[in-house]
Amino acid sequence: MNDSTRRRYLAGLGTAVTAGLAGCNNLLGGDSDEGNPSQQVEVPALTQLRGSGSIVEGRPQPEGTSINDLPNLSGELSLYLGGGEGGIYREFVEILEQAYPEFTVLPTTNTSSTLAQQIVEEVNSGASRADVFWSIDASSLAYVTQNDAVESLPEEVTSPVPDSFTGPDNAWVGIAGRARAIPYNTNELSEDDIPNKVADFPNTPALQGTMGWAPTYGAFKSFITAMRLLRGEDATRQWLVDMREAGTERYGNEYVVSQQVADGALNAGFANHYYALRVQNQRPDAPIDLAFTEGDAGALVNVAGATRIQGTDNADLADLFIRHLLTAEAQEFFATRSFAYPMIDGVQPVGDLPLVSELNPPEIDLSELSDLETTLDLMEEAGVSG
């Protein structure tokens, strides 16, 4: 890859980048540390990594492999970063770059599904640019896996994560979990008012004409795909029609849905779990809480995950980078900054979120969520275009 044609994203971190370049390309030479990975790195203290705000206070010490237990990152990594969770993921990458002066990341961001298709095209043409694909959902990871654009990860990378959140043959590994949930306004409803099956929502009087959803959002489409896989096309189409006819309001994203619930403009909504936590963290007194359905599409747990791209000549660095994302520090960072579900045992979810093991997600292979085509047609037919 031709370094000179690239532009560094982290122009602001000039010194770190220059040092990293000098280290890996031997451009500047003469540095006695060169090629010596035993150099002591300074991992930021947990207090720095941890987010701030009411719902992250008083947390137990996270456990698991520490960044200090891992070899140093060194070299240049090309990263395809889907979505990027509002910069949370990028911020963590920057922290790693600061901690390891000889480590540089060249990121590019786009939607996860666009990047997935781009990766498949690139690998097919032998012009792959990326070493690692870090996607915000399992369907894009499944797409690259099914199209043979990834390499299996070694056991030492995937072992800290439960099997349900890794791809077939360790094709990818989950980094952060996101559960479908029902944010509700605690002034208007109690948890008992929310049925434990989404199938019962259209005929629950307390939810008539007072719910919100964001059908263009990827996670919503995954939710409908899951429902289709579990209950079939006809039932799913009918459910969409019933919800629409019950006056469910349409919004651009699920953060807005959650804010509207907290404001009392809606009684409840469909959203990923962390949006309500974001509202709570910003407005501790907001009357919003989360309910979870059981064993159906409404309880789907999807993951952001990472995988190594087929044919990369940077495999060791890619693996080591992914291992860093599964350290106690990284998982604590994701859990307390974006309120994601941690993927390793030693780190707890924030606030009073149930543990992942306490949720009742449906029996579904996350890889099947990439079949969006039928879902989109079905949503279109139901008058809820995605």
Next chain:
Amino acid sequence: MSVPDWPAPITDRLDGSGDLGGRAVTAIAVLLAFLLVVPLAWLFVQTATLGDQIPALLTSATTLAVLGRSVALVAAVTAASVLVGVSLAVLTVQSNLPFKRFWTVAAALPLAVPSYLGAFAFISAFGPRGAFVDLLAPLGIEEIPSVFGFWGAAFVLTIYTYPYVFLTTRASLLSLDASLVEAARTLNAGRFEAFRRVTLPQIAPGIAAGALLVALYALADFGTPAFMRVQVFTQFIYSRFDAFQQGYAALLSLQLLAVTAVVLFLESKIGADDDGAYESRGNRGKFGFDLGVFRYPAMLLPAGIGLLAVGLPIGIFTAWLFRPGTGLASDGMAFEWAFATNSVQVAVLAAVASLVVALPIGLRGANADSRLSRLAERAPYVGYATPGIVLALALLWFTLDIAPVVYRNYGIPLLVFAYVVRFSSQAVGSIRTSVLQVDSRLHEAARTLGRSRLQTFRAVTLPLIVPGVATGAALVFLTTMKELPATLMLRPLGFETLVTHIWSVRETGAYGQAAIPALVLVVISALSMGVILHQEQRT
């Protein structure tokens, strides 16, 4: 900025369209035009993967509904833009409106604001629980009509695209032969009748040129319909691609290009009627009309539109700076000046490269009548009408299949090539227009005095077309700064621009972090608008 014969073609201005030199320029023009269009052929390759599903997909109810909605949106936006653009052009050129210079700048300025940012601001202001809804609440007004949907999108697109009509109409009004209008008035034609029978036919090609740019913009824009929740071609293509349906996305792209071809054809019909009407030797004397008591109230039109299109977004972005955060316990996505320098860098490269392409095509198109050079001149418009997402896909497939090394190692040149394909037509149009305005007698005089063709070009033609060249470069610069989807897909790893950064923070609801890049983008765009307006004053 025009495709049609505006003003009418006066052939052989630069000498012998049939000689060797002339043919060489034509050949270059055709070659360049071919290079610009060929990646789009990969859409056919991709569509072919659908096989026998094609007829069913083409005629499915959803596809047809999207087609109908797209055409209706283009028609509505174009009609409204002509109405607004022509009114403002007439007001600022021919009437005794107070502070004309100021209103001219104000009326052109919306071009500096990317329409999707405008849509974004509108939703923030007038959407559910928006800033203005909150202001109205104490007055007992709980709800205002939804800004979303077809009419919302049409409104937003209109206030950001009418400046195309405004600028081209102004240009033709400024070079209008006023003696004809005065003759009509002398012959007892009323003010309105003189306008309808004399002025309008003369400026019609200018209006048509602007209307073409508006129509193509409305057809190709992705962000505005997406924000305003109207499912048109661009948005539908994007959502299908996002759902891993590449073949369907390619098929829809071809359908969109077919609609584009129809628009180009219709516009060429309008332009062709007016042959011979504009051999004006310039603006002979002033012609104006008195607004009378409406002098001051008439300022409400440019003021209102300027406030809505420029004032509102700037106000909203500024307000975002002071808004509480996103709820995320993090400060990721801080603004970096590198985003701005990256944007400017590629926009400058795109402007320069576009001139290299546009000069031969524009010069030839203005001076030759051959079918081939007409074709070469029109080909870039296909690129202009191709939505960024479609072009990015076509280029991605094309380079990966033909030259993966280019894809892998030459990110910036590939990106700049995409911009040239997309935007060079604007430079072709403005160069062609300025070439047409060169008085052929000057050229003949220089030749008579023994200057060679090249010398004549350097000494006579070039200085006279500099304003057109500068305007073309500024337009390419401006539109490149604003371009989103192609930038997202084709930029090299680690390359972040203002718009890609705005796109990244948009999803999170972190509007506050979009504020600075949005304001920087508007300011830089406004500066390049300054070039365009300054050149206009010189003509």
